[in-house]
Amino acid sequence: MEIEFTLNGKLIQVDVPPHWTLLRLLREKLGLTGTKEGCGIGECGACTVLLDKIPVNSCLVLAPKVEGRSVETIEGVGSRTALHPLQQSFMDHGAVQCGFCTPGILMSAKALLDRNPHPTKEEVKGAISGHLCRCTGYQQIVEAIEKVSEV
Amino acid sequence: MIPTFDYKTPKTLREACHQLWEAGGKAKVIAGGTDLVIGLRNGNQNPQLLIDIAHLKELRGIEESDGILSVGAAVSHSEIASSSLVRQFGGVLSDAASEIGSPQIRNLGTIGGNIVNASPAADSLPPFLVLNATGTVVSQKGEREVSVADLIRGPYETALQPHEILARISFKKLSPEIRTSFVRLARREAMAIARMSVALLVRMEEGRVRDIRIAPGAVLPIPQRLEEVEKCLMGKSIDEALLRSASRKVSEVMINRSGVRPSTSYKAPVVEALFVRAMRLALAG
Numbered sequence: 441m442e443i444e445f446t447l448n449g450k451l452i453q454v455d456v457p458p459h460w461t462l463l464r465l466l467r468e469k470l471g472l473t474g475t476k477e478g479c480g481i482g483e484c485g486a487c488t489v490l491l492d493k494i495p496v497n498s499c500l501v502l503a504p505k506v507e508g509r510s511v512e513t514i515e516g517v518g519s520r521t522a523l524h525p526l527q528q529s530f531m532d533h534g535a536v537q538c539g540f541c542t543p544g545i546l547m548s549a550k551a552l553l554d555r556n557p558h559p560t561k562e563e564v565k566g567a568i569s570g571h572l573c574r575c576t577g578y579q580q581i582v583e584a585i586e587k588v589s590e591v
Numbered sequence: 592m593i594p595t596f597d598y599k600t601p602k603t604l605r606e607a608c609h610q611l612w613e614a615g616g617k618a619k620v621i622a623g624g625t626d627l628v629i630g631l632r633n634g635n636q637n638p639q640l641l642i643d644i645a646h647l648k649e650l651r652g653i654e655e656s657d658g659i660l661s662v663g664a665a666v667s668h669s670e671i672a673s674s675s676l677v678r679q680f681g682g683v684l685s686d687a688a689s690e691i692g693s694p695q696i697r698n699l700g701t702i703g704g705n706i707v708n709a710s711p712a713a714d715s716l717p718p719f720l721v722l723n724a725t726g727t728v729v730s731q732k733g734e735r736e737v738s739v740a741d742l743i744r745g746p747y748e749t750a751l752q753p754h755e756i757l758a759r760i761s762f763k764k765l766s767p768e769i770r771t772s773f774v775r776l777a778r779r780e781a782m783a784i785a786r787m788s789v790a791l792l793v794r795m796e797e798g799r800v801r802d803i804r805i806a807p808g809a810v811l812p813i814p815q816r817l818e819e820v821e822k823c824l825m826g827k828s829i830d831e832a833l834l835r836s837a838s839r840k841v842s843e844v845m846i847n848r849s850g851v852r853p854s855t856s857y858k859a860p861v862v863e864a865l866f867v868r869a870m871r872l873a874l875a876g
Contacts, residue, residue, distance in 0.1 A: 441598065458598035458641070459595045460593075482629065482692075488695055496698050497625075497696065548695070
């Protein structure tokens with residue numbers, strides 16, 4: 441089926457089978473492989489994207505659901521020459537190890553700071569509570585997000 | 592990999608009911624999809640047609656009128672958790688909605704979906720039971736009201752016909768002197784299915800219990816209230832000894848209804864402790 445939606449600020453039309461998830465559409469048809477598939481059943485948060493500015497698990501969203509809506513993926517955050525402050529802060533704090541959970545966590549962190557530029561530590565922890573990271577133990581991730589919220 | 596199906600996005604609830612009726616049991620409705628998409632993926636659900644009802648305005652919004660709070664079935668857990676109306680008039684539901692799944696799941700998942708999925712561990716069911724909530728069920732054939740308690744028939748089984756849609760859930764607004772609490776235990780704090788929970792509503796008058804409703808979650812095949820325990824507490828003033836004997840009654844009723852299982856030696860003392868915690872929380876609130 442033909443669907444139309446805003447992807448990273450650009451209106452696009454794409455033909456997609458209705459049983460495809462948004463995650464599959466992004467990765468396999470649109471070539472946006474920054475969004476990762478972890479568990480595929482909404483448990484790990486690796487596939488998190490923003491749907492109308494709100495973090496969702498793209499593995500649980502069927503593609504037809506994004507018709508007329510706005511989707512933001514990690515490819516829409518910063519650029520190679522101008523990193524988003526969160527991306528720079530993740531590098532500065534060593535908040536990335538294997539990197540598989542990173543794009544998803546960045547999307548949740550960005551959604552948090554976009555609506556609440558100065559969250560408390562508890563709010564930061566709450567915002568990333570839907571993400572599993574098996575490398576860092578979260579400490580550096582929380583610090584990286586807090587650092588951006590201070591400026 | 593998910594097998595294929597057709598997909599429809601009706602513009603009104605009436606149109607959705609018509610499409611569902613026409614499909615003759617071969618269609619499913621989809622709202623948030625947080626349970627259904629997993630069912631499609633693992634083969635437990637094989638619809639030929641999905642009818643998307645998440646956006647229908649008849650199923651949206653939180654409204655109050657004549658002492659009743661009405662919540663659209665397609666309202667997300669996040670929307671419920673951040674609603675000041677629900678916080679004020681049905682706090683026990685706010686508490687549960689804010690702990691379901693993860694932030695991403697709460698943004699997608701809907702309250703109606705949590706009910707009709709009918710998981711024994713569904714976090715919204717114990718609160719709706721203590722709120723004596725009612726569902727409005729609509730179909731091509733008309734509309735009916737059914738209590739949430741009667742909607743749930745068994746684990747993952749509801750009283751809905753294949754052509755019926757749960758449209759709204761409503762309950763009487765709680766007055767300020769009514770105290771509620773919801774306590775939940777899971778393997779980790781975030782992003783885990785409830786191992787056990789207790790929802791509670793209590794109204795004290797002159798130091799005595801005038802009204803009490805207790806519904807545990809994830810310890811009974813069907814979420815139910817514990818009338819036997821409620822009866823023990825009615826009219827009494829609460830002290831430590833009464834709390835202790837009532838908590839023993841909680842595990843006794845659980846065992847009566849669920850039977851002795853391998854998990855019972857763990858669940859019995861824990862459900863007792865959760866009940867006591869819920870009582871203290873409600874009375875302190």
